[in-house]
Amino acid sequence: MTLAEVLVAGVIVSSSCCASLQVWSQTVQTTQAARDLVQAGERLELQWLLSRRWLAAAELGCPLDPFALEVGLDQALPREAGISRRLAMDPNREGVWLTLEHNATGLLRRQLFTAAGSGWCSSSRETSS
Amino acid sequence: MPNCLLVSASRWHPSHHYRPKPKPGSLRILHAQPNTGFVLPLALGTSLVLLLGSASMHSLALHGRLRARIDAQQHQRRDQLRSAAMAFAAQAAAPGQDCLLAWGSSDWDGLNRACPTADVKALRAGQVGETRWRLLDWQPNGEQAQLQLVMVASGSAAQLPLRRTDACFQLHSGLELLPAVDVAIASPDEAAP
Numbered sequence: 001m002t003l004a005e006v007l008v009a010g011v012i013v014s015s016s017c018c019a020s021l022q023v024w025s026q027t028v029q030t031t032q033a034a035r036d037l038v039q040a041g042e043r044l045e046l047q048w049l050l051s052r053r054w055l056a057a058a059e060l061g062c063p064l065d066p067f068a069l070e071v072g073l074d075q076a077l078p079r080e081a082g083i084s085r086r087l088a089m090d091p092n093r094e095g096v097w098l099t100l101e102h103n104a105t106g107l108l109r110r111q112l113f114t115a116a117g118s119g120w121c122s123s124s125r126e127t128s129s
Numbered sequence: 130m131p132n133c134l135l136v137s138a139s140r141w142h143p144s145h146h147y148r149p150k151p152k153p154g155s156l157r158i159l160h161a162q163p164n165t166g167f168v169l170p171l172a173l174g175t176s177l178v179l180l181l182g183s184a185s186m187h188s189l190a191l192h193g194r195l196r197a198r199i200d201a202q203q204h205q206r207r208d209q210l211r212s213a214a215m216a217f218a219a220q221a222a223a224p225g226q227d228c229l230l231a232w233g234s235s236d237w238d239g240l241n242r243a244c245p246t247a248d249v250k251a252l253r254a255g256q257v258g259e260t261r262w263r264l265l266d267w268q269p270n271g272e273q274a275q276l277q278l279v280m281v282a283s284g285s286a287a288q289l290p291l292r293r294t295d296a297c298f299q300l301h302s303g304l305e306l307l308p309a310v311d312v313a314i315a316s317p318d319e320a321a322p
Contacts, residue, residue: 012169
């Protein structure tokens with residue numbers, strides 16, 4: 001064991017320790033980001049299912065009124081912090097677009113609901129789950 | 130130099146285990162130890178373990194994040210397909226379409242005379258939001274029907290159940306993803322912008 005050998009070994013070990021620490025730091029950040037994404041997806045999915053269920057069971061008249069729909073949805077399902085919800089009329093007036101967005105991660109859920117597809121405007125309406 | 134350590138450069142050999150006891154007052158000479166040169170391999174091994182361990186953990190974390198993103202994209206794809214099915218249901222509720230919807234989509238081309246007011250094109254393809262969809266198959270079965278459609282841009286396809294109400298076909302829960310369809314090959318005119 002010579003001094004040069006010890007010095008070279010020290011440099012190698014310290015360099016690899018330094019690089020390993022950096023990689024571990026990135027690993028922690030990536031894991032946290034993945035966990036945030038999963039949690040955001042679960043929260044969004046829950047809100048999405050509740051909103052869809054409410055829309056499917058809603059007593060609506062034709063033509064559709066997205067403003068009245070949004071008011072009713074807000075009363076039935078209070079907005080959750082960190083998640084924005086919008087109901088907008090389709091440009092072709094085929095139905096309404098429900099949009100849910102998780103503000104922190106930018107995750108987005110968006111679907112068109114038409115009166116025919118949702119069974120809103122039939123005389124004997126049935127609700128889908 | 131009483132505290133000085135002299136190390137011989139000679140190579141170690143098993144026969145060197147035996148060393149005569151030095152006489153009192155004589156200079157002690159230490160022969161080379163069998164562990165000469167072990168520090169560098171040890172350092173390299175340690176470094177390798179550290180780097181490989183951290184790299185594998187990082188790849189696991191990246192895989193977890195990728196899976197979360199894929200899950201999110203899968204949800205968005207399903208939303209798009211449900212939106213397209215809703216648009217199809219809206220087109221199916223138009224006057225005159227009932228005549229066609231009583232038959233499977235493979236029979237529609239032969240029903241031009243029987244259903245003069247029906248709009249086959251509106252049922253075969255359409256646009257929902259920014260994306261175009263195309264009908265793959267429509268199979269009515271009593272009060273229920275199975276709808277298969279594909280998103281032109283992504284090629285993602287699905288089968289969805291619908292149930293007839295008084296005036297229209299209502300979309301029900303239960304979406305089954307189908308293998309992706311290459312729309313450019315299946316129907317080049319639909320894939321063209």
